[in-house]
Amino acid sequence: MDQTFQLTVNGQRRTILTDPQRPLLQVLREDLKLTGPKLGCGEGQCGACMVLIEGQRQHSCLLPIQDAAGKSITTIEGLAKGEKLHPVQEAFLAESSMQCGFCTSGMILSAVALFNEKPNPADEEILSWMNPQICRCGSYPRILKAVRRARTQIHK
Ligand code: FES
Ligand code: FES
Structure with missing residues (x-):
């Protein structure tokens, strides 16, 4: 019911x-x-x-x-604050980390969750955290580049 x-x-x-x-x-x-x-x-x-x-x-x-x-x-x-994108969103745009975009929302939110837990993760921690996320277009190198780029913005 x-x-x-x-x-x-x-x-x-x-x-x-x-x-x-x-x-x-x-x-x-x-x-x-x-x-x-x-x-x-x-x-x-x-x-x-x-x-x-x-x-x-x-x-x-x-x-x-x-x-x-x-x-x-x-x-x-709901991730942006008004016109201001979240640093992870900005990093995905800066690195052109999407092709079809199907995985992009999940990738970005997963990365945001990582930074919520750990603002300055090591490269290996990023890799292991993002590992369960699947991109059927195979954009993994650019996605990881974007997450590393966001780290430098968030950890400043
Ligand atoms: S649709 Fe939820 S994990 Fe694949
Ligand atoms: S960009 Fe197409 S599934 Fe990731």
Whole structure:
């Protein structure tokens, strides 16, 4: 039976009436029209659906809406502050780190989650953190370059 849930999405309070088991990804894309998070594998294996929950990365394809209720959720649409892009977004643009762009939202949010935990990660830590994220276009070298570039901005 449908239930009502309160979420804070990109700083805005939202009320959703839905099946408690429905994945957060579906609610974001279909109900709230936030299409930055993508449906790739749907199994927690690719990272295309990544969002931040309370600043930590989370696969939204696997998370039932009932487990996201009451939490603060950030999608790529809410990452910039007004006109000012997040340093990770700026670095991805500066390094042209996308081809089709399908993985880009998840890559960026995953990198932001890393910097939330560790503002100055070592190269090996970046590699290991980003390793589960899949880019079917194979843009890995430029993605890693962008994350390293963002590190220098964030750690200044
Ligand atoms: S769509 Fe969620 S991890 Fe692939
Ligand atoms: S840029 Fe196409 S999937 Fe990564």
